[in-house]
Amino acid sequence: MTILRPVRPMLVLVGVVLLLQPARAGDGGLFGAESFTLPNGMAAVAIPDRRAPIVTHMVWYRAGSADEEPGGTGVAHLLEHLMFKGTAKTPGGQFSYIVARNGGVENAFTGYDYTGYFQTVARDRLELVMELEADRMTGLLVTDEDVETERRVVLEERRMRVDNDPGALFSEEFRAARFLVHPYGWPVIGRQRDIENLTREDILAFYRERYAPNNAILVVAGDVTVDELRPLAERIYETIPPVELAPRERAREPRQQAPRRLVRVDPRAARPSLRMTYLAPTHATGPAETAYGLEILAEVLSGSTTSRLYRGLVVDRGVAVSAGAWYGGDGLDASRFGFWVAPADGVAVEEAEAALRAEIAELLERGVTEDEVARVKRRMADDLVYARDNVASIARWYGAWLAVGLTVEEIEGWAAAVDGVTVAQVNAAARQVLAPETEVVGVLLPEEPADAP
């Protein structure tokens, strides 16, 4: 029951497809995943890892916070909490009880573009958790009292994650300035007043319209093959009828023509910090070469302690205790390319900002080098080998990327696609995205700056 930040941009998505084509990635793919689609529209993927007799079972819905209405934020997440309350078959919180009684661990998460539920269990309990999950896909029963209690829990969650934390509180405001119109500008957990005002009917309407097999993706990772999964999925999930889905049309962000700057003074903040983002395309919106280029650019700038920004600002110039860049390429509609810097002791935030801007100017003028791109490609390829050590994480990437429309072939072919990116494409992506008029800068200060001398 957590708010999921976008997964680390590892895998890439191109185009949006509604159904998965049957696929066998086989030996050439990264993770050997195989997929199929049930007649009712539910997509399914098996990601085999036979090292241990364990499976992680996940069901993802293409429904998240960005599918909410303005003024009704937080409904996707509150629903996620209420999904543990019960059904006619499994009433009164029995869901979690049964999972625990069978030695399973479970949780759920909500993002902007999806909501996911998962259980990790011994392989012989897979059928059991599939039956539980299928039952609550359409059978949820929620009382007014459930809603009131869980509303209080979510408000406490909000206090813990956001209101208690000056950095998180500022991030929320910063995000709202980044996206003036698009729902990515509101918090996944919801605004406090919205959470307070959501009704049981609001929540159930969201549920009825979006929790359906043709809006869901089944991901099972671990000690399972697609041939073992298919008959179970057919028996358990195939009987659930599909619903008519509304298109996922979100408000479109207008083109930004003037840079924005927020300065927040919060005495609760311990130290000054600066963040800066630019609007960026995603793998879903394309073009693909820009998205791939930005993946590599983020690694060149910030992939390790040898990268440009850490070396430049922290090691060589000593103006920051930390500095870096990131790209979140997994959004359905839009994303950001971002930077952060935390000034060193005795360094004014303006000085750290100037140093960061000098790095960006240098990047735009001279571009990244062949050597940098080659190093980063090798590191990214090696990261994928390490990734195979944790199949539950792979399941999570799969679910997140499939939920915004990627195909299994595209995920399995990610390494090859990254390898094909040229230095010129990386530099073109940098020059296209890092345009001064689309920047939003946020500065968090513990106290009012002293008067300039």
Added chain:
Amino acid sequence: MRPSLLPAVVLLLLAAAGPARPGPAAGVEVLTTPAGIEVWLKREPSIPIVAMEIAFEGGASLDPEGREGLANMVSGLLDEGAGDLDSRAFQDRLDDLSVRMSFDAGRDAFHGSLMTLTENLDAAAELFGLALAAPRFDDGPVERIRGRILAGLARDEEDPHVRAWRAWRRAAFPDHVYGRPVDGTPESVAAIAAADLERFARTGFTRDRLHVAVVGDIARERTAVLVDAVFAGLPAAGAPLAFPDAVAATGGVTVIDMDVPQSAIVFGLPGPMRGDPDYYAASVLNKALGGGGLNTRLFEEVRKKRGLAYAVSSFLHPHRRAGLWIGSAGTRNERAGETLEVIRDVLADIVENGVTDREIADAKAYLTGSFPLRLDSNEAIAGMLVAIQLFDLGVDYLDNRNGYIEAVAAADVRRVARRMFDADGLLVVVAGRPEGIGETAAADR
């Protein structure tokens, strides 16, 4: 007695866990290297990577008074230059080889972790050994890492949970190293000199305090050679580790004033040490009360029934020289007093009425069923193997652990509840502006 022949290895093959396919717990071998270092090895050839986890007993407990945070600072500096390689050269080399190396100062042990592609195994081992045996502690990296730690400590001051945990420790162990912060204080971190760092590395990393586990795509013989290559440069033995046992103080409520809407409540009592015969009964009890999963007394009463908190949980925290049972919750200031009251009531009820047979059966089913789930990656298995060594549980622990849980009798769980829980003795720290909570002095301090 030590095996005498090269490349002699002691082989202690564990029986496979199940009939179908051996699980990750199966196939752990204990071998002794030519230099006499014991290594726990699990071969896993399906992915071309190797994970090595190590621990030196001691850790932050070795920090001298006034230099709290020393072990932690060392942990940040071992990969910042060693031998002939300065910080930049060392980091470049790690990057070139895609080697993942990290160190972490625990309270009772200093941990190291190495992950490498099999193809870079020798070079990775060389770097790991260099970091431990010949760290440079050059001025530039020392000041840079000191700055990072100080910035982190400042950030921690924003967080009511961190503040409450630290204060709880100070109150529980006013006169013991366990009361001190692993990360140190701004003053103690500022006081750490290069000579302190060097002394820690020279005296803290000795082979008699070392535990090693290797999991991955590597042969037995090669493991032995590699481990010797990593640790050969370390002294064979160090000064004996002598800390007194400690018992956490009880009673008293402390409030740390912070301008936040939600109070962080930390509560705890002395608990069993890892070798205590009651440890497994206490584990079952804690699971029923507040540990793991979404079905515990605390979760039910505090969250599900009343919506008082998002997070509420408890756990056993065995140290080498002390046992703890601790828990935490976060509740908006207006209802913090009520939440603490509910927590005390739950404890009092368990002392008076015990837990039900069904709760005990449920707790056992969860603890035994979920145990194998923790062994789902090479890295996790290696970490578990080192933890088993640190607590001296024996290599057969992986096979026997669920049996220990199953063997717990209901009467023992109830007896341990009476032994362990004392709602009035609860040591409580609250950070925030809680309503309905008054500070009280400790009962026995």
